[in-house]
Amino acid sequence: MFENILGQDKIKQMLSSRVKNKKIAHAYLFMGQDRVGRKSTAFEFAKVLNCSVNDWTKTDIGACGKCSNCVKISKNIHPDIHLIDFAKQLEVNEDARENTKEILIGTIKNYLQKEISVKAREGLWKFFIIDEAEKMNEQAANALLKTLEEPPNNTIIILIARHKETIPQTIVSRSQVLFFQPLKRSQVISYLTTRQGWTLQKAEDAAQICEGSIPDEASLLDEEDERAALRILTKITDKSLCAYDILELSKSVKKDCALPYIDIMIAKIKNDFRVRPAVSFFILEALIKARSELLRNINMNIVFDNLFFSINEKSFS
Ligand SMILES: [Zn+2]
Known part of the structure; x- marks a missing residue:
């Protein structure tokens, strides 16, 4: 067991x-x-x-x-x-x-x-x-x-x-x-290399920083990917976007990044909640819905198209 x-x-x-x-x-x-x-x-x-x-x-x-x-x-x-x-x-x-x-x-x-x-x-x-x-x-x-x-x-x-x-x-x-005890360094490294496919060097570096924890899903992405997710979130709330731009942004999300991107966006919105609570709430709701759809294996293109259109629309209502 x-x-x-x-x-x-x-x-x-x-x-x-x-x-x-x-x-x-x-x-x-x-x-x-x-x-x-x-x-x-x-x-x-x-x-x-x-x-x-x-x-x-x-x-x-x-x-x-x-x-x-x-x-x-x-x-x-x-x-x-x-x-x-x-x-x-x-x-x-x-x-x-x-x-x-x-x-x-x-x-x-x-x-x-x-x-x-x-x-x-x-x-x-x-x-x-x-x-x-x-x-x-x-x-x-x-x-x-x-x-x-x-x-x-x-x-x-x-x-x-x-x-x-x-x-x-x-x-x-x-x-x-x-x-629950902190994990041993060797356990973290073995998890990241065998189950997440990380290189040994990258896994060793991460294990050093994480002090007995597994790095979270969002940090399984590199910084470049994290910036990309936040860039998309900022762009998608831009009023001047046309439908074509929104579909292009949706297409730009790579399959491996789908869930981590959503998690990064959820964290960002939660962090900024107090600035525009009403709008943040709608966006958060849309992100949570998209997350559960992805977990139910609904086609990711459809999920992201819907998500981005609704975020874009709700940003100005
Ligand atoms: Zn069973």
């Missing part, structure tokens, strides 16, 4: 043995620095319990990675697996347009608690994975505590955070706490 996860042997052993012995907790706190495998372990856990090929109650092989449940979970489009992060919050909670720095009570009450009360649609186990859980404000944390006090069956809540101290003690005491 959990073979796909890089490093973190103790955590993999612990989770595997708990699953094998059917000692599954209702709530987990996955702690550690960014990009050491907390989120991927949470998703893998969801796959292990929901895989429709390898039944975890009968085998300890782990998730097949190929069945419909596994694939949907990998793409974050499974109806029973909910990743709650700032992008999701913007989708489900209007108040988040005003407050982009905290996870708000409305997100817990009107989204998590509503979804938790619905029966699993396709899987057997429902997962709620709260990223950057330390950003929950007091009211949101109190609302979550109510859910943890009366946990529904076959539902797992995973809080992802950097430090235990940033999460209220009442929540920590109701969760199983797992500490």
Whole structure:
């Protein structure tokens, strides 16, 4: 089980043995620095319990990675697996347009608690994975505590955070706490060279800077590509563009760069949110929609044509 996860042997052993012995907790706190495998372990856990090929109650092989449940979970489009992060919050909670720095009570009450009360649609186990859980404000944390006090069956809540101290003690005491260690330099290098196809030199340089974390998707691009993504974003908001220019910009996005470009643009818009909140919100919404379409394998030319036309239009409304 959990073979796909890089490093973190103790955590993999612990989770595997708990699953094998059917000692599954209702709530987990996955702690550690960014990009050491907390989120991927949470998703893998969801796959292990929901895989429709390898039944975890009968085998300890782990998730097949190929069945419909596994694939949907990998793409974050499974109806029973909910990743709650700032992008999701913007989708489900209007108040988040005003407050982009905290996870708000409305997100817990009107989204998590509503979804938790619905029966699993396709899987057997429902997962709620709260990223950057330390950003929950007091009211949101109190609302979550109510859910943890009366946990529904076959539902797992995973809080992802950097430090235990940033999460209220009442929540920590109701969760199983797992500490993710920084990755070894050799693990980062081997990941970047074998799974990402980086040259050894580039991987060694990156591992030096990243201090035990895997570089994020956006930084898998070189600086030139990052500048290109930001250049496109600036151009696309130019009023004088004609339809032909917009289609040409859309064509200029290389296939390998599609998702990273969107992530760079999302980060940029989030950063500039306060300058023009209404316009930023529309653009962010369009980017998030495009991101999920790409993950659902919708033709990337269509996704980028639509995205760029709608950003261009919304920039002046
Ligand atoms: Zn499977």
